Amino acid sequence: MDNSLNILIAEDEYIVLRGLKETLIGLGHNVIGEAMDGETFVKLALEKDPDLLIVDINLPALSGIEAIERIGKVKLVPSIIVTG
Numbered sequence: 001m002d003n004s005l006n007i008l009i010a011e012d013e014y015i016v017l018r019g020l021k022e023t024l025i026g027l028g029h030n031v032i033g034e035a036m037d038g039e040t041f042v043k044l045a046l047e048k049d050p051d052l053l054i055v056d057i058n059l060p061a062l063s064g065i066e067a068i069e070r071i072g073k074v075k076l077v078p079s080i081i082v083t084g
Helices: 014-026 038-047 064-072
Strands: 006-010 030-035 052-056 079-082
Touching: 006 014, 006 038, 014 030, 014 052, 030 038, 038 052, 038 064, 052 064, 064 079
Parallel strands: 006 030, 006 052, 052 079
Antiparallel strands: none
């Protein structure tokens, strides 16, 4: 049984983004997209079919909370919002 998730991540700090991606892949999940700003994150979330969203609260162009709100108006996806 495959328990892997298709995950979309957004983080504006490159090193944190890379570390998060590597950790998720190491746990057996699929990172289907990554963004470093809120607008790109929303676009990817609406284009792809993620099982889970992981987003930093402080993103350029659009905050993580605003991005989740926009996505939620179109489709519901479980989300984890993180902050430093």
